[in-house]
Amino acid sequence: MRRQAEPEARALGAAIRRRRRSLGMTLVQVAAVTGLSHPFLSQLERGRTRGSMRSLFLVAEALRTSQQALLAEAQPVPDGAEPVVLTVNDTTSIPVDAGSARLLVEAPGQFAVTEFRLRPQEFSEFYVHEHAELVYVASGTVEAQVRSGSEPHVLGPRDVLRIPGSVPHRWRAFGAAEAVVLVTHTFAS
Numbered sequence: 001m002r003r004q005a006e007p008e009a010r011a012l013g014a015a016i017r018r019r020r021r022s023l024g025m026t027l028v029q030v031a032a033v034t035g036l037s038h039p040f041l042s043q044l045e046r047g048r049t050r051g052s053m054r055s056l057f058l059v060a061e062a063l064r065t066s067q068q069a070l071l072a073e074a075q076p077v078p079d080g081a082e083p084v085v086l087t088v089n090d091t092t093s094i095p096v097d098a099g100s101a102r103l104l105v106e107a108p109g110q111f112a113v114t115e116f117r118l119r120p121q122e123f124s125e126f127y128v129h130e131h132a133e134l135v136y137v138a139s140g141t142v143e144a145q146v147r148s149g150s151e152p153h154v155l156g157p158r159d160v161l162r163i164p165g166s167v168p169h170r171w172r173a174f175g176a177a178e179a180v181v182l183v184t185h186t187f188a189s
Helices: 007-022 027-034 038-045 053-062 067-074
Strands: 094-096 099-107 111-118 132-139 142-146 153-155 160-163 169-173 179-186
Touching: 007 038, 007 067, 027 038, 027 053, 038 053, 053 067, 067 099, 067 111, 132 142, 142 160, 153 160, 169 179
Parallel strands: none
Antiparallel strands: 094 099, 099 111, 111 179, 132 160, 132 179, 142 153, 142 169
């Protein structure tokens, strides 16, 4: 049976496809840069598979952008000109392998705030990016590791982890319950 694409997954896939085409890249080229398979990337662009945050990170890096910029294009949020209340129904959650991601606000070139709702899972590979990251645990428990070989930190509700740019790190929901995490990425120098 053919899997039906979810509207959110289609929107993210379309954003990836537009960015790739604007750079004049083929799926084969993106596959070579990311290490992801051509068939997987094709399914991702058509919204027929859920990518992980790791695969979205790799695709964004290959397309010389950020995960937040791709999410912003897939689920536009109002600009910062006027005060806005966003209810849970006003923005779209993009499904990822361990839960969902919802861009709450983006000030291009300055910062982006993303909400993650994560189910417990194993650690992924380490992320390294130029921008600083602030991880705020709204609920649940998160285990974070900064730099390979370091001891993980366990964070509970209202705990914060600040990660400078270019520092290898990874974090995950930990324990039996879902974790809700707000992540702020800063882009300004």
